[in-house]
Amino acid sequence: MATSGPTVAMDEIRKSFGPVRALDGASLKAYSGQVLGILGDNGAGKSTMIKILSGVYKADSGKIIFEGKDVEFNSPMDARRIGIETIYQDLAIVNDLSVYHNIFLAREKLWGRLPVVKLLRNGRMANDAVDVLKEVNADIQNVNVKVGTLSGGQRQVVAVARSVFFSAKVLIMDEPTASLGVVETRRVLNLISSIKERGNIAVILIAHNIQQVMSVADQVIILSRGKVVAEREVKSSSVDEVINLITTASLGSR
Amino acid sequence: MNSAGLRERLNARRIVTSREGSVMFMSVLLSIVFTSLNVNFMTERNFVTIGELITGNSVVAAGQVMLMVMGDIDLSVGAVYALTPYLVYLTYTAGMPMQIGIPLSILAAVAVGSANGLITVVLRVPALIATLGMNFVVTATNLIISNDYQQDMPYQQPYTAIFGGGKFLGIEISFIWTAFAFVILAAMLARMRHGLWSLSTGGNPAGAKEVGVNVNLTKVRNFILCSTLAGIWGLFAANHNFVFGGIGAANPLQGGDTLVLESIASAAIGGTSLFGGSGTVIGAFFGSLLISVLQDGLFITGANAYSYDTLLGIAIILSMVLNMQSRRRSRLGG
Numbered sequence: 393m394a395t396s397g398p399t400v401a402m403d404e405i406r407k408s409f410g411p412v413r414a415l416d417g418a419s420l421k422a423y424s425g426q427v428l429g430i431l432g433d434n435g436a437g438k439s440t441m442i443k444i445l446s447g448v449y450k451a452d453s454g455k456i457i458f459e460g461k462d463v464e465f466n467s468p469m470d471a472r473r474i475g476i477e478t479i480y481q482d483l484a485i486v487n488d489l490s491v492y493h494n495i496f497l498a499r500e501k502l503w504g505r506l507p508v509v510k511l512l513r514n515g516r517m518a519n520d521a522v523d524v525l526k527e528v529n530a531d532i533q534n535v536n537v538k539v540g541t542l543s544g545g546q547r548q549v550v551a552v553a554r555s556v557f558f559s560a561k562v563l564i565m566d567e568p569t570a571s572l573g574v575v576e577t578r579r580v581l582n583l584i585s586s587i588k589e590r591g592n593i594a595v596i597l598i599a600h601n602i603q604q605v606m607s608v609a610d611q612v613i614i615l616s617r618g619k620v621v622a623e624r625e626v627k628s629s630s631v632d633e634v635i636n637l638i639t640t641a642s643l644g645s646r
Numbered sequence: 647m648n649s650a651g652l653r654e655r656l657n658a659r660r661i662v663t664s665r666e667g668s669v670m671f672m673s674v675l676l677s678i679v680f681t682s683l684n685v686n687f688m689t690e691r692n693f694v695t696i697g698e699l700i701t702g703n704s705v706v707a708a709g710q711v712m713l714m715v716m717g718d719i720d721l722s723v724g725a726v727y728a729l730t731p732y733l734v735y736l737t738y739t740a741g742m743p744m745q746i747g748i749p750l751s752i753l754a755a756v757a758v759g760s761a762n763g764l765i766t767v768v769l770r771v772p773a774l775i776a777t778l779g780m781n782f783v784v785t786a787t788n789l790i791i792s793n794d795y796q797q798d799m800p801y802q803q804p805y806t807a808i809f810g811g812g813k814f815l816g817i818e819i820s821f822i823w824t825a826f827a828f829v830i831l832a833a834m835l836a837r838m839r840h841g842l843w844s845l846s847t848g849g850n851p852a853g854a855k856e857v858g859v860n861v862n863l864t865k866v867r868n869f870i871l872c873s874t875l876a877g878i879w880g881l882f883a884a885n886h887n888f889v890f891g892g893i894g895a896a897n898p899l900q901g902g903d904t905l906v907l908e909s910i911a912s913a914a915i916g917g918t919s920l921f922g923g924s925g926t927v928i929g930a931f932f933g934s935l936l937i938s939v940l941q942d943g944l945f946i947t948g949a950n951a952y953s954y955d956t957l958l959g960i961a962i963i964l965s966m967v968l969n970m971q972s973r974r975r976s977r978l979g980g
Contacts, residue, residue, distance in 0.1 A: 468856070469858065480856075483853065484850070484852075484853035484856035485850065485853060486845070486846045486849040486850045486853060486854060486923070487850065487923070488845060488848075488923035488924045489842070489845060489846060489849060493842055497842065497846055497854065497857050497858075497859060498843075498854070498857045498858035498859045499857075499858070500842065502839065510838050510839035511837055511838055511839075512837055512838060512842065514837070554857075
């Protein structure tokens with residue numbers, strides 16, 4: 393388990409938007425091979441937290457420590473370059489492209505290193521796509537089909553497969569089950585479990601549904617008004633306790 | 647390509663029911679009808695005529711495909727098509743040989759394409775409006791610099807022959823260039839990174855940008871590509887009369903709005919979506935084949951000149967209906 397330090401840590405992060413204080417000294421730690429759930433009521437600061445970690449916003453103060461070193465992100469590309477991948481609700485998936493082209497989009501495998509003629513190695517990309525989908529236990533049979541023909545859960549799987557293939561070290565998932573049905577939700581939760589089993593990725597999961605988060609997470613943090621009001625190991629806690637913590641925090645802050 | 651994908655590709659039924667296949671099938675059907683009405687349709691001379699019609703607009707249509715898959719369009723291709731030959735005439739009469747005049751004229755086409763691209767990307771003007779404005783600007787420029795007069799194209803070998811005024815191995819050189827262009831452009835859209843980026847730019851611009859596709863650069867490149875193709879094939883059209891011992895013409899009204907509409911029609915009939923995200927270069931070729939057979943067949947059978955426009959209009963609407971249906975089908979997962 394967490395014998396070494398966290399893969400990524402956020403320390404005393406503060407962020408205001410004009411007069412609104414979104415984060416007021418919030419911290420988190422995410423470990424490889426584990427899932428950290430971020431819970432909290434609407435407006436608690438969950439989204440701001442992950443947008444800072446993925447390089448979309450810059451914190452007013454506080455530190456981000458990645459593999460023991462202080463890092464600073466000026467863009468989402470900076471975060472992705474060191475291995476922090478984010479999968480947003482509105483997936484960056486192109487429906488008209490095949491599954492394997494989506495997985496390799498903007499990081500294509502090419503023949504040679506010619507400057508103008510960038511020929512795609514489609515066969516190689518398709519084979520690698522099959523392999524990585526197998527690794528995350530996806531039930532997508534044909535990587536040649538257009539992503540638009542897949543279900544919402546399968547599209548989520550394609551997005552995750554892309555991050556896994558490009559050796560993400562931290563995988564942030566923002567409400568991955570928000571628009572999914574029961575079966576599809578199960579599929580995504582299974583996917584998160586199989587990512588966890590790989591042991592080399594720290595998953596940060598943001599979701600409204602407490603039961604869902606508790607069923608896959610190892611730790612949860614509860615945010616309220618931009619502060620972490622509680623931290624729990626899932627093993628030694630319960631859904632009831634967590635609901636209680638969230639409602640008390642929410643009511644107490646009024 | 648893995649074996650499942652290959653098998654899917656080689657399925658005969660799929661080829662006929664595919665969009666490109668059905669357009670080709672329609673062209674064959676039309677050819678049989680025209681032949682039954684007038685035996686002169688199935689002659690070598692008439693095939694050359696159809697080839698000339700295809701050469702005239704199909705490559706420009708392929709350029710439109712590259713833009714339309716991104717959800718963009720170029721309405722200034724017809725004006726650029728007339729600009730380049732006139733610039734060759736002007737530079738030649740100013741004392742410049744063609745080896746300078748031709749590159750300069752093509753550079754002008756590149757400049758128009760760059761302007762279209764930058765206006766769309768930097769100033770965020772929709773391509774429809776940006777290139778509509780450009781069409782007026784370049785058309786007016788053509789008329790001003792030419793004083794509205796047509797001029798004889800200068801003749802200087804080997805450049806006249808290379809740029810559409812000659813034959814190679816008994817075949818019109820412009821046919822060979824057209825075939826060559828289709829191979830390159832089809833490979834570009836279907837097999838190269840640029841094609842994948844173009845499709846993703848049309849399919850989900852924000853998402854493509856998010857994963858690292860250079861959406862703006864891809865757009866500008868395609869605007870330049872489309873305009874440059876129009877410029878080069880405009881030279882071929884102007885030099886065409888030299889093939890048969892005549893004299894080529896730099897006509898300020900060559901191409902024009904007819905070429906704009908025919909190039910878009912060819913692309914649309916060939917199955918390219920106007921909303922971006924999907925389309926094929928070879929579809930533009932078959933779209934151009936269909937409207938060329940239609941135009942030639944109606945002429946040869948002595949039909950009313952306006953019946954071509956009527957049928958072309960119907961073909962465009964029909965192809966859009968088919969596009970919407972196939973879009974709906976693919977949404978439903980069929």
